[in-house]
Amino acid sequence: MMEEQLLQSSTFIGTANRGYGQQAQEEIIRLFGPPFKFSQLVPNETFRFELPLGKAEATQRLVEQEPMFLRHIQPVDAELDWDGELDSLLEWATSSIKLEAGTLIAVQVRKTEQLATKVSQGEYKQALDLALTKAYATEPVAKGGEFILSLYLTPEKAYIGLSAPEHNLSDWSGGAIRFRKEEGQLSRAKFKLLEAEQVFGLDFSQYKMALDVGAAPGGWTSLLLERGVKVTAIDPAKLDKALLKHPNLTFHQKNASDVKLLADAYELLVCDMSWSPRQMARLIKELLPSLRTGGTAILTVKLMHKKAFQTVRELVGDLSPELSLQKGKQLFHNREELTLFFIKS
Numbered sequence: 001m002m003e004e005q006l007l008q009s010s011t012f013i014g015t016a017n018r019g020y021g022q023q024a025q026e027e028i029i030r031l032f033g034p035p036f037k038f039s040q041l042v043p044n045e046t047f048r049f050e051l052p053l054g055k056a057e058a059t060q061r062l063v064e065q066e067p068m069f070l071r072h073i074q075p076v077d078a079e080l081d082w083d084g085e086l087d088s089l090l091e092w093a094t095s096s097i098k099l100e101a102g103t104l105i106a107v108q109v110r111k112t113e114q115l116a117t118k119v120s121q122g123e124y125k126q127a128l129d130l131a132l133t134k135a136y137a138t139e140p141v142a143k144g145g146e147f148i149l150s151l152y153l154t155p156e157k158a159y160i161g162l163s164a165p166e167h168n169l170s171d172w173s174g175g176a177i178r179f180r181k182e183e184g185q186l187s188r189a190k191f192k193l194l195e196a197e198q199v200f201g202l203d204f205s206q207y208k209m210a211l212d213v214g215a216a217p218g219g220w221t222s223l224l225l226e227r228g229v230k231v232t233a234i235d236p237a238k239l240d241k242a243l244l245k246h247p248n249l250t251f252h253q254k255n256a257s258d259v260k261l262l263a264d265a266y267e268l269l270v271c272d273m274s275w276s277p278r279q280m281a282r283l284i285k286e287l288l289p290s291l292r293t294g295g296t297a298i299l300t301v302k303l304m305h306k307k308a309f310q311t312v313r314e315l316v317g318d319l320s321p322e323l324s325l326q327k328g329k330q331l332f333h334n335r336e337e338l339t340l341f342f343i344k345s
């Protein structure tokens with residue numbers, strides 16, 4: 001009986017962008033229904049939660065019906081009472097799990113600011129990599145492993161869990177996806193589109209013609225040009241000079257509602273304007289005849305006064321039936337906004 005009850009519950013640590021933990025928790029409640037136990041690890045950002053389902057079933061639901069604001073999950077297979085000492089972690093990791101020789105394993109360590117220890121995250125990771133290699137002859141990797149051993153360290157507890165990378169919603173530690181800043185990069189905004197490409201499983205090099213609405217200074221346009229796409233960029237503000245010479249770029253330095261576009265000209269429409277969402281929806285609606293049936297639209301949505309769900313509902317309603325929502329996600333590189341991926345019907 002005891003065992004049965006244990007099998008029917010599972011514990012995770014969830015992480016959202018700072019200030020959006022509440023929204024992530026609301027989505028989890030909608031998915032699983034109460035009762036629940038949430039406890040905050042970092043206010044409105046990182047939290048521990050228990051679900052009345054086994055680990056595999058709970059993970060499957062979280063992956064298949066992925067919440068927009070939940071950036072990352074790690075399972076909690078063990079909660080060690082600890083004192084910041086490395087030895088207790090090493091002991092657990094080398095005695096409580098079973099790993100086959102040659103398994104590629106990535107160790108990801110996060111710790112709260114309150115954990116006053118001189119050992120850095122990197123040092124914990126290094127020590128665990130070594131210990132696992134010695135105990136099981138596994139192979140430590142930074143990314144692309146078969147498993148991730150996640151550790152979340154607070155002054156009182158070490159939360160530890162083993163999972164396949166695809167079960168964590170993101171294979172980056174805490175979902176904090178990092179891109180290298182390139183020399184001469186035009187805007188930080190470029191990271192948003194790079195992240196959207198990964199998170200929505202797209203490959204921009206497969207598109208021939210794209211429309212970038214609100215393109216200046218040109219981060220998104222530059223990424224699409226790098227992928228070999230022909231881009232029509234629209235913005236009353238200036239695009240970076242370096243882009244203007246590009247043979248695959250057409251630039252209209254105008255307000256988007258003043259530009260005449262050919263029907264069915266584009267397979268991809270992207271828009272990163274920091275406008276009120278419903279105003280943006282009206283503008284996008286006017287431009288939609290230029291997007292082919294089956295085409296993709298990626299839109300950044302500014303979250304007004306944190307009424308996130310209402311904002312998304314209204315916007316999706318405004319854009320239907322032409323656009324149908326495939327996935328919405330608050331990306332790591334989104335600030336007070338989230339990103340939506342649509343297909344034109």
Ligand SMILES: C[S@@+](CC[C@H](N)C(=O)[O-])C[C@H]1O[C@@H](n2cnc3c(N)ncnc32)[C@H](O)[C@@H]1O
Pocket residue numbers: 186187189190213214215216217218219220221234235236237254255256257272273274
């Ligand atoms: C956040 S920036 C876009 C950054 C861009 N994605 C990048 O990667 O560099 C928003 C842009 O929307 C533009 N914008 C605002 N209203 C617009 C309109 N009616 N038509 C076209 N662009 C507009 C602004 O001029 C501004 O350059």
